[in-house]
Each structure stands twice: as structure tokens, then as C-alpha cells.
């Protein structure tokens with residue numbers, strides 16, 4: 001089974017720590033051979049949502065994770081992540097490498113807006129003294145850039161589009177708009193929601209004002225590419241006050257303090273067997289303190305004190321989890337073949353886990369595994385309760401499910 005197709009985009013201006021965040025998030029301790037989800041190319045990698053593995057909940061001693069990893073009772077579920085090169089002011093007008101970078105965002109499902117919470121980078125990405133620049137302004141400018149970019153795509157040849165739509169007398173405005181915007185990873189459900197929230201659903205396209213279009217695009221951005229604010233460089237003392245201000249200012253958007261550099265150091269140290277640390281942990285233990293040189297000790301002490309003790313974690317894993325599980329509203333479901341042993345047809349225990357949007361029905365889930373399973377779906381069995389459920393059963397987080405379909409019968 002394929003790794004999920006969710007794509008997380010890392011955006012922000014230059015020098016805020018995007019690449020460091022990307023490296024930290026894609027660094028994985030265990031050797032992964034022959035799996036489709038290690039590094040894809042320099043700017044496209046794989047990161048992991050971390051959740052307690054369902055084998056623990058079921059009281060099993062272990063599982064045979066295959067499309068994901070299971071380490072010490074935690075399941076690491078792969079999602080794709082993209083490091084988009086730096087955004088400069090007026091990128092939407094083509095400044096810098098502007099539109100080319102923004103075009104990279106087309107495919108992203110959720111955006112991690114990395115800002116320098118220490119205020120040590122100017123709008124052009126030039127390093128300055130910490131506290132010189134205001135990350136609140138940085139966030140507003142970046143969101144502004146992203147919305148302007150989206151607006152320019154949506155409004156391109158708008159009049160022509162509207163005339164065309166009216167001449168064929170369409171009733172399904174949402175469908176038509178979704179078709180027009182499919183290149184931006186925007187689905188019809190996104191358009192429907194944005195039309196509903198802006199109350200433009202019943203207004204004729206030809207009578208939309210420019211303001212209507214602006215508010216529609218702004219809402220569409222919120223539903224189709226939710227943003228999380230990654231307040232990076234939380235290890236720098238100047239960041240503390242700025243993080244408070246960011247949280248106060250952007251109440252509807254998650255603001256997550258991170259120290260990407262600390263996460264990268266910790267993951268590398270764990271990989272080199274210097275420490276014991278798992279992504280998301282609130283601490284680490286040194287394997288053999290007598291082997292640490294002074295520099296290593298200083299760095300690890302600083303991370304423990306300035307980051308882990310102060311913020312609870314480096315924040316990197318928290319960002320990935322929140323992006324996928326909260327902003328994108330995904331749940332995990334485990335397909336199995338044998339509802340008593342929780343195995344697949346090869347006898348592997350809980351090999352696969354699939355991320356699906358909350359609200360997915362049993363039949364939609366079947367389609368996701370294989371279109372034949374969806375087409376010839378008969379019913380499903382909840383392997384935990386052993387109950388039979390119908391096609392419209394809405395899957396719950398950590399359900400273990402067997403699909404019964406004529407296509408699956410031998």
C-alpha cells in the first residue's frame with residue numbers, strides 16, 4: 001500500500017529555518033531499506049505523524065508495521081513534506097523567484113508558515129540583531145503574499161470565465177469553480193465550504209464584485225490550504241515575548257514554538273547512538289556521558305534548558321501532528337483481513353495504517369484501498385467489536401476494519 005498523498009508545504013521568508021525544519025522533520029533514526037518513503041528529492045521528503053500504535057490499545061505485544069513504522073509502541077505514519085524556497089515581499093508580483101516558488105505551493109494541502117520568532121531576520125531574509133523585526137508583521141505579510149497569489153490565479157480571465165459559465169447556464173457553480181481550481185489542489189468540498197461561509201453561493205457569478213471575489217479567495221485559502229504558524233528559533237531568549245504576541249494576535253491559527261535546529265541535533269545524536277530520544281519527547285538521556293566531548297555537552301545542556309524544559313519539546317513533531325490531525329482533520333484506520341488475529345492475508349499483524357479525513361464512510365475507505373474493493377463493496381467488519389457495519393458507517397479514529405467485497409473473494 002502506498003504512503004499517504006498528503007503534502008505538507010514549508011513556507012516563509014529566507015533564513016527563518018525552513019530548510020532546518022525540513023531536515024529535522026525528515027531525519028529518521030531507523031534504517032529504512034526498500035521503502036517508498038525516504039527522501040524523494042532535495043526539497044521533497046517524508047515526515048511522520050506520530051500516534052500511539054493501535055496494537056498497544058489492543059493489548060498486543062507487537063505489530064508488523066509495513067507501510068509505516070512502529071517504534072516502542074508509537075506508529076510513525078508517513079506524509080510528504082516540501083521545502084519551498086524563500087518567499088520575498090511582492091513575490092506574487094513575480095519579485096525574486098516569486099511565482100515560481102509560489103507555484104510549488106499549488107500541490108500543498110497544508111502550509112507550515114515558518115517565522116523567525118526571535119526577530120533576527122529582516123523582510124528580505126538578511127540576519128539582524130535578535131528582536132529587531134516583528135514576527136507578527138512577518139506573518140501578516142506572508143499570509144498576504146499567499147492570498148494575493150491565489151487571488152491572481154483565481155481572478156485571471158475571470159470575466160471570460162463568468163461569461164462562459166453563464167452562456168452554458170450552469171447551475172453547479174461550485175463544481176465549475178472546483179474544476180477551474182483543481183490545479184491548486186482545491187476540491188469541490190473546499191469550494192462549497194468557502195461559498196457557504198462567504199454567503200456567495202446564491203449570488204450570480206456575474207454580479208460578484210471584486211470584494212466578493214477577494215473574500216471568497218481568502219476563505220478558500222483558509223479551507224483549502226490551512227496555515228500553521230511555526231514560531232521558530234524558540235531557543236533564542238528574544239523569542240519568548242514574540243511568541244506570546246503571536247499567540248495573542250492569531251487566535252484562530254495554531255502558533256507552535258519550535259527550535260528546528262535543536263530537533264535536528266537531537267535526531268542526529270540519537271541516530272549516532274549518543275542519546276536516546278524520539279521525536280516529540282520532552283527530554284533525552286545520554287547513553288554514555290563519559291563519551292561526550294565538552295562541545296557536545298554544552299550543546300545538549302543548552303537544548304535541555306532553553307528548549308525542552310522551557311517549551312516542553314522542540315515543537316517539530318507537534319507541528320506535523322497538528323498539521324495533519326487537526327488542520328487537515330485526518331484520522332488513522334487500520335485495514336486487516338483477519339478480524340481475530342488483526343492480520344493481513346500474509347499473516348502480518350496490523351501492517352498498514354491509512355490516514356483518511358474525518359467523516360469518511362466504510363465504502364469510501366474501501367475505494368481508497370482499491371477501487372475494485374469500493375466498487376464491489378458488500379459490508380465491513382469492525383475488527384475490534386466484531387460488528388458488521390454497512391457502507392455508510394463513518395469510520396472512527398484507530399478503527400481496525402475488514403472490508404468484504406466480491407472483488408476480494410477468491
Ligand SMILES: Nc1nc2c(ncn2[C@@H]2O[C@H](COP(=O)(O)OP(=O)(O)O)[C@@H](O)[C@H]2O)c(=O)[nH]1
Pocket residue numbers: 012013014015016017018019020021086232233234235236258259260261262
Ligand atoms: N537559533 C536558531 N537558529 C536556527 C534555528 N533553525 C534554523 N536556524 C538558523 O537559521 C539560519 C537559516 O536557516 P535555514 O534553515 O537555512 O533557513 P531557510 O532560509 O528558511 O531555509 C541558519 O543559520 C540556521 O542554523 C533554530 O531553531 N534556532
Ligand SMILES: [Mg+2]
Pocket residue numbers: 018019020085086
Ligand atoms: Mg532554505
